Amino acid sequence: MSNENLVAPELAAIDIQGISRGSFIMRGAVAAGAVYGLGAVSPFVRQALAQEGGGDVEILNFALTLEYLEAAFYTQALKQTKGLSGDVRSLAKEIRDNENEHVGALMSTIKDLGGTPVKAPGVDFGNAFATQKSFLKLAQTFEDTGVSAYNGAAPAIKSKDVLAAAGSIVQIEARHAAAIRLLNGQPISDGGFDKSLDMQAVLDAVKPFVKS
Amino acid sequence: MSTISDERGEAARPAMQELAEDPSSRKRFLSMMGGAGAASAFAIFLAACGGDDEEQSSSTSTMKKEKKKPVAGGDLAIVQYALTLEHLETDFYNAVIDAGIIKNKSLGKIAVMIRDNEQEHVDALTATVEKLGGKPMRPKTNFDAVLEGGPKMVLETAATVENLGAAAYLGQAGRIESKEVLAAALAIHSIEARHAAALNTVVGRTIVPDGAFAKPASMAEVLPQVKPFLA
Numbered sequence: 031m032s033n034e035n036l037v038a039p040e041l042a043a044i045d046i047q048g049i050s051r052g053s054f055i056m057r058g059a060v061a062a063g064a065v066y067g068l069g070a071v072s073p074f075v076r077q078a079l080a081q082e083g084g085g086d087v088e089i090l091n092f093a094l095t096l097e098y099l100e101a102a103f104y105t106q107a108l109k110q111t112k113g114l115s116g117d118v119r120s121l122a123k124e125i126r127d128n129e130n131e132h133v134g135a136l137m138s139t140i141k142d143l144g145g146t147p148v149k150a151p152g153v154d155f156g157n158a159f160a161t162q163k164s165f166l167k168l169a170q171t172f173e174d175t176g177v178s179a180y181n182g183a184a185p186a187i188k189s190k191d192v193l194a195a196a197g198s199i200v201q202i203e204a205r206h207a208a209a210i211r212l213l214n215g216q217p218i219s220d221g222g223f224d225k226s227l228d229m230q231a232v233l234d235a236v237k238p239f240v241k242s
Numbered sequence: 243m244s245t246i247s248d249e250r251g252e253a254a255r256p257a258m259q260e261l262a263e264d265p266s267s268r269k270r271f272l273s274m275m276g277g278a279g280a281a282s283a284f285a286i287f288l289a290a291c292g293g294d295d296e297e298q299s300s301s302t303s304t305m306k307k308e309k310k311k312p313v314a315g316g317d318l319a320i321v322q323y324a325l326t327l328e329h330l331e332t333d334f335y336n337a338v339i340d341a342g343i344i345k346n347k348s349l350g351k352i353a354v355m356i357r358d359n360e361q362e363h364v365d366a367l368t369a370t371v372e373k374l375g376g377k378p379m380r381p382k383t384n385f386d387a388v389l390e391g392g393p394k395m396v397l398e399t400a401a402t403v404e405n406l407g408a409a410a411y412l413g414q415a416g417r418i419e420s421k422e423v424l425a426a427a428l429a430i431h432s433i434e435a436r437h438a439a440a441l442n443t444v445v446g447r448t449i450v451p452d453g454a455f456a457k458p459a460s461m462a463e464v465l466p467q468v469k470p471f472l473a
Contacts, residue, residue: 053425073433079375082292099283116302121449124448124449124450128450128453128454129454131453131455132454134373134427136453166286167415177422177432180428180432181425181428181432182427184415184425184427184428185424185425187420192410193415193416194415194416194458195455196413197416197428197431197456198456198458199454199456200414200428200431200432200435200453200454200458201408201412201431201432201435201456202430202435202454202455202456203440204431204432204435204436204439205435205436205438205439205449205450205456206434206439206449207436207439208435208436208437208438208439208440208443209439209440209443209449212440212443217355218352218355218436218437218439218440219320219355219359219433219436220357220358220440221362222358222360222363222430223360223362223366223426223429223430224360224428224429224432224436225429226425226428226429229310242400
């Protein structure tokens with residue numbers, strides 16, 4: 031895949047952990063292919079590499095996938111985790127509702143841009159809901175990863191409107207992360223700056239929980 | 243990094259001063275920020291950042307005439323604004339910690355942790371301002387009124403300031419031109435959001451006062467709210 035096919039050729043020169051953006055998208059797509067099956071990946075790649083304005087749609091679909099995962103995670107947690115305390119239960123509900131709203135907003139934004147929202151992935155959270163403690167532990171991972179995913183993807187967003195939307199969502203993810211960390215007795219952040227993760231790193235992090 | 247080194251060499255402060263002194267450009271700026279009644283807040287903001295105005299304004303006019311550089315506005319002004327807010331926050335937590343107002347041990351730990359984060363933000367933004375060719379802003383602050391209000395008022399104020407800080411960063415994100423500056427602002431933005439949620443929890447507010455989508459705040463909305471803390 032040559033750089034001429036990129037929707038944002040000027041970004042091709044930007045190295046993302048030592049690889050060009052073009053191959054970065056391909057690597058992400060290949061990883062996504064392994065996760066979702068090729069049917070889901072073909073439109074993903076086409077939007078990312080061929081379509082005008084596809085860059086933002088690609089990022090939004092990536093974000094949508096994460097929000098699907100989070101929404102499913104809290105929905106299942108509320109049903110399956112035994113002995114959730116009142117505080118934890120009401121926080122989990124609030125977060126679940128937020129994630130569902132993010133899913134809805136991202137889907138309509140993708141459609142507004144002429145793209146096709148990806149389908150919700152199958153999920154398997156293993157033994158995460160065995161106890162409140164195990165639920166909160168994985169919740170922290172999801173929220174911190176979500177923050178880093180948005181922070182990593184946002185500078186590549188071209189539309190000011192899409193950037194504003196992503197910003198208003200990542201702030202909420204960060205708030206979730208802090209609240210969960212307080213419940214876990216953890217510091218509310220790891221230092222003064224949230225890490226950013228590229229798509230590949232994020233896909234690797236969530237891969238264990240995705241089933242086609 | 244070469245993209246943010248020299249091209250926008252003028253300091254934001256002179257650019258802001260130009261706005262404060264020139265009614266027509268001030269009007270344009272304020273309408274751009276969409277704020278009515280922001281003029282006075284802006285003047286106070288500038289006064290609070292004062293120190294050596296003469297030197298700055300004279301060097302500005304020289305630079306403008308001789309070098310005809312583009313007006314720095316943009317990223318440098320935004321980073322200066324962020325730096326001012328971070329100084330304010332750092333000063334606040336230092337004042338709170340020095341006064342020994344928070345007796346609760348775990349709350350005290352949170353205050354120290356947040357203070358350390360804010361100091362890191364000050365350091366990073368100071369370096370960014372210098373890299374952009376500006377002179378870092380340093381407001382004079384005063385939190386006596388809050389400290390006198392006792393621990394509850396201190397925590398309530400901390401929560402308010404953090405929510406405002408998060409909204410302030412969100413309000414600037416779309417205006418930042420440099421990808422590097424944007425990435426840095428985002429890395430700080432989500433930390434302010436974490437602080438806000440933690441302090442909201444401490445004072446019994448919801449962690450998401452705006453619901454599922456955080457609302458941005460413009461300079462015109464933020465400045466009047468920090469005015470009481472500027473000496």
